[in-house]
Amino acid sequence: MAANSPEKLIIFDTTLRDGEQSPGASMTKDEKIRIAKQLERMKVDVIEAGFAAASPGDFEAIKAIAGIIKDSTVCSLSRANDKDIARAAEALQPAERKRIHTFLATSPLHMEKKLRMTPDQVFEQARLAVRYARKFTDDVEFSPEDGSRSDMDFLCRVLEAVIAEGATTINFADTVGYGVPELYGHMLKTLRERIPNSDKAIWSVHCHNDLGMAVANSLAGVMIGGARQVECTINGLGERAGNTALEEIVMAVKTRRDYFNLDIGIDTTQIVPASKLVSQITGFAVQPNKSVVGANAFAHASGIHQDGVLKARDTYEIMRAEDVGWSANKIVLGKLSGRNAFKQRLEELGIALESETEVNAAFARFKELADRKSEIFDEDIIALVSDEQHSHDKEFYRFVSLSQHSETGEKPSASVVFSIDGKESSCEAEGNGPVDAIVNAIETKVASGAELLLFSVNAITTGTQSQGEVTMRLSKAGRIVNGVGADLDIVVASAKAYLSALNKLHSKSEKLNPQL
Ligand SMILES: CC(=O)SCCNC(=O)CCNC(=O)[C@H](O)C(C)(C)COP(=O)(O)OP(=O)(O)OC[C@H]1O[C@@H](n2cnc3c(N)ncnc32)[C@H](O)[C@@H]1OP(=O)(O)O
Numbered sequence: 344m345a346a347n348s349p350e351k352l353i354i355f356d357t358t359l360r361d362g363e364q365s366p367g368a369s370m371t372k373d374e375k376i377r378i379a380k381q382l383e384r385m386k387v388d389v390i391e392a393g394f395a396a397a398s399p400g401d402f403e404a405i406k407a408i409a410g411i412i413k414d415s416t417v418c419s420l421s422r423a424n425d426k427d428i429a430r431a432a433e434a435l436q437p438a439e440r441k442r443i444h445t446f447l448a449t450s451p452l453h454m455e456k457k458l459r460m461t462p463d464q465v466f467e468q469a470r471l472a473v474r475y476a477r478k479f480t481d482d483v484e485f486s487p488e489d490g491s492r493s494d495m496d497f498l499c500r501v502l503e504a505v506i507a508e509g510a511t512t513i514n515f516a517d518t519v520g521y522g523v524p525e526l527y528g529h530m531l532k533t534l535r536e537r538i539p540n541s542d543k544a545i546w547s548v549h550c551h552n553d554l555g556m557a558v559a560n561s562l563a564g565v566m567i568g569g570a571r572q573v574e575c576t577i578n579g580l581g582e583r584a585g586n587t588a589l590e591e592i593v594m595a596v597k598t599r600r601d602y603f604n605l606d607i608g609i610d611t612t613q614i615v616p617a618s619k620l621v622s623q624i625t626g627f628a629v630q631p632n633k634s635v636v637g638a639n640a641f642a643h644a645s646g647i648h649q650d651g652v653l654k655a656r657d658t659y660e661i662m663r664a665e666d667v668g669w670s671a672n673k674i675v676l677g678k679l680s681g682r683n684a685f686k687q688r689l690e691e692l693g694i695a696l697e698s699e700t701e702v703n704a705a706f707a708r709f710k711e712l713a714d715r716k717s718e719i720f721d722e723d724i725i726a727l728v729s730d731e732q733h734s735h736d737k738e739f740y741r742f743v744s745l746s747q748h749s750e751t752g753e754k755p756s757a758s759v760v761f762s763i764d765g766k767e768s769s770c771e772a773e774g775n776g777p778v779d780a781i782v783n784a785i786e787t788k789v790a791s792g793a794e795l796l797l798f799s800v801n802a803i804t805t806g807t808q809s810q811g812e813v814t815m816r817l818s819k820a821g822r823i824v825n826g827v828g829a830d831l832d833i834v835v836a837s838a839k840a841y842l843s844a845l846n847k848l849h850s851k852s853e854k855l856n857p858q859l
Pocket residue numbers: 361364394396397398421422423424446447448457458459488518582
C-alpha cells in the first residue's frame with residue numbers, strides 16, 4: 344500500500360445486540376430483520392445480530408438475518424463457553440460471511456466478584472473459547488470485557504494468547520464508560536506495542552456512554568491507539584446510557600478526513616432513514632438537538648445564521664443535510680400525488696417494500712391520510728409503511744374504530760371496536776383519562792394482565808395537523824414489548840399502539856387470555 348494511502352475503518356453495528364440491551368428496546372424477529380436490511384443498505388461492514396444463546400427468539404432472529412443478509416458479515420455474541428459458541432455457530436450457519444464474537448471479563452473486579460474465577464482460569468477459558476470458535480469460522484472476535492479497568496500485564500498475557508489461538512479481531516471494551524479519551528487511546532496503543540503478535544489481529548473499540556464520552560473515546564482509540572474497527576449503534580442506543588453513536592463516528596471521520604485520513608464504506612444517505620427506523624421500532628425518540636440525526640441538526644433559527652446560510656451554506660453547516668439522508672423535499676406529497684412520486688419517495692427513504700401488492704396497500708393508506716392532512720412528510724410515510732408492514736405480521740388483535748367522550752367535570756368514556764383473530768368485537772369502559780378509558784375498554788375483552796410501563800406521544804411532524812405517534816411499553820411475565828401506533832387522532836393512535844403491543848405479547852401457544 345502506498346505511504347499515506349487511507350486505511351479502512353470497519354464499522355461494526357451492534358444495534359441489534361447491545362442496542363437491544365437498552366431497557367425497553369427489545370425487538371421482534373421481524374423488526375430485527377427490517378433493521379438488518381437497512382444496515383446492509385447503509386453498507387455497514389459487520390452486523391452483530393444478537394446473542395444466540397440468550398433466547399430461542401434471538402437465535403431465530405440471528406438465523407433469519409444470516410440467511411437474508413449478503414453484503415455484510417453477520418455476527419453473534421457468545422459467552423466464553425462451548426455451549427454458547429456452538430449455539431452462535433448454529434444460528435450463523437446460513438450466513439455467507441459469519442463472525443463469532445466471544446468475550447470474557449478481565450478486570451480484577453469482574454473476575455473476582457462476578458465470574459468468581461482466578462486470573463489463570465480466565466486466561467485458560469479465553470484461549471479455549473477462541474480455539475473452539477475457530478472450529479466454526481475463521482472470523483473470530485474476542486473482547487476482554489471491562490478491558491479499560493483491567494491490569495495491563497494481565498491483558499497483554501490474555502490477548503497475546505487469544506491471538507495465538509486465532510482471534511482475528513480484538514475488541515478493547517470500555518464496558519462501563521470509565522475511559523477518558525487520551526488514557527483509553529494510550530492503553531490501546533500500549534497493548535498493540537507490547538503484544539508481540541498484535542499485528543495478526545484487527546483492533547477494535549467498544550465504548551459506552553456513561554460519562555458522555557463514548558464517541559470521543561472511540562475516536563481516541565482510533566487515532567492514538569490504532570484501532571481499525573469501531574463498534575457502534577444507531578442513535579447511540581445501548582445498555583444504560585448507550586453506546587457510541589454510529590452516525591457521529593461516521594460523519595466525524597468523513598467530515599474531518601483531513602485529520603483522520605481513513606476510508607469508510609458507509610452510504611451516509613441511509614443514516615437518517617436508519618435513525619428513524621430504529622427510533623420508530625424501539626419507541627426511543629431522538630432528541631431534536633442530537634448530532635446528525637436530530638430534527639434541529641440542520642435547522643437555523645437566528646437571523647445572523649439564516650443570513651449566512653442563505654449567502655453560503657458552509658458558513659454554518661459543516662455537512663450537507665442531503666448527505667446524511669435528510670431529504671431535500673423536492674416534491675411535496677399530498678392527495679394529488681401519484682404512485683410514481685410515492686414510490687420515488689419510498690426509494691429515497693431507503694424503504695424497500697417487497698411486492699407491488701405491498702406498495703399498492705401502502706399507497707392506498709397514503710391517499711387515505713392525504714385526504715385528512717394537506718401535506719405528507721417523510722415521517723408520515725415511514726409511520727404508515729411501518730403500520731402496513733405490521734399488518735402483515737398476522738395481527739391477532741386489529742383496530743377497527745372507536746368513539747370517545749370527554750367533558751370537563753365528567754369521567755371520560757370510550758367504546759372500541761377491534762377484531763380478535765378476525766372476529767369483530769366491541770367493548771366500552773370509563774377511565775381516568777381518554778387513553779385510560781380506551782385501555783380499560785380493550786382490557787374488558789382481552790384481560791391480558793399486562794403492566795403499562797411507558798406511554799409516550801410524539802408529534803411526527805410539526806403543527807396541529809401532525810400525526811401523533813404513540814408508543815406503549817407493556818410488560819408481562821418478564822417480557823417487555825413496545826407497541827407503536829400512528830394517527831392524526833392521538834386517541835386512535837393510542838388504541839393502535841396498545842393493540843400492537845398486545846399482538847407482540849400474544850402467541851398462539853401462550854394466549855393472553857385462554858378464554859378467547
Ligand atoms: C457487557 C455485555 O454487554 S455482555 C452481554 C450482556 N448481554 C446479556 O446478558 C443478554 C443475554 N443474556 C442472557 O440471556 C442470559 O444472561 C444468559 C442466557 C446468557 C445466561 O443466563 P443464565 O444461565 O441464567 O445465567 P445468568 O444470566 O443468571 O448469569 C450469568 C452467568 O454467566 C457467567 N458469565 C458471565 N460472563 C461470561 C462469559 N463471558 N463467559 C462465560 N461465562 C460468563 C456468569 O459468571 C454467570 O455464571 P453463574 O451462573 O455460574 O454464576
